[in-house]
Amino acid sequence: MSDGVQRRLSYRLRRALGPFLDRAMRTVTDETIRVFPSGYAATVHCDIDRLESVLSEHGFDWNPVSMYHYTRLGKQTNGSWVSRESPFADRQLHAVLVRQDAGRIDVYAHEEYNWRRHPLKHTRDAGIDRERGVERMRAVLDDLDVDDRRESYVRRKVGHLGQRARAGLARIADA
Numbered sequence: 001m002s003d004g005v006q007r008r009l010s011y012r013l014r015r016a017l018g019p020f021l022d023r024a025m026r027t028v029t030d031e032t033i034r035v036f037p038s039g040y041a042a043t044v045h046c047d048i049d050r051l052e053s054v055l056s057e058h059g060f061d062w063n064p065v066s067m068y069h070y071t072r073l074g075k076q077t078n079g080s081w082v083s084r085e086s087p088f089a090d091r092q093l094h095a096v097l098v099r100q101d102a103g104r105i106d107v108y109a110h111e112e113y114n115w116r117r118h119p120l121k122h123t124r125d126a127g128i129d130r131e132r133g134v135e136r137m138r139a140v141l142d143d144l145d146v147d148d149r150r151e152s153y154v155r156r157k158v159g160h161l162g163q164r165a166r167a168g169l170a171r172i173a174d175a
Contacts, residue, residue: 035096039108039130041137042148043156048078048099054144055081060095078105083140088117091127093136101163106156107148109137 044051052062060081079097092114098106110133115122141148151159 035098035108036130037153039096039110039134040153040156041095041107041109041134042141043100043151044105044107044141045103045147045149046105047103048097048105051097051105051146052079052081054146055095058140058144059083063094084114089114090117093133093140095137095140100159104159107137107141109133111136 056062060083063080063082078099081095081097083093083095090113091111094110094112096108098108100106111129113121113127121127
């Protein structure tokens with residue numbers, strides 16, 4: 001089975017079971033499940049499948065055990081990817097993808113304890129370093145063959161509001 005097919009199958013399974021797993025986890029932990037503006041690395045302009053494929057080729061692993069993350073506007077993320085020096089490395093780079101539309105993905109990142117080596121520290125969000133994660137993720141994006149831009153917070157929010165307004169108008173037109 002190809003990586004893409006395997007990822008899509010596990011992605012669908014994670015989407016089906018994820019809400020139940022997340023509710024169970026939140027009963028025992030205070031894990032932050034929203035992305036922070038300080039964790040914004042860049043906006044990538046390509047199809048999300050292409051970005052995921054390029055990340056995979058660059059050594060990132062799709063992370064099906066990650067809690068769902070949400071933006072401040074409540075938009076659910078579309079992918080959680082990690083990069084580690086080895087499976088049980090002390091730290092990992094965690095990239096969170098938020099698909100804004102068919103060709104635009106906001107990438108958020110942070111460096112954190114590897115959940116395989118430090119499950120309690122990871123679960124409790126100990127040692128989260130957004131600044132270092134953003135720095136590392138931007139370096140990764142610079143090495144990839146993707147069109148990425150650093151957009152200001154205001155520009156991204158105006159774009160998000162425009163997207164929501166277009167979706168609302170489309171719903172009204174369909175009614």
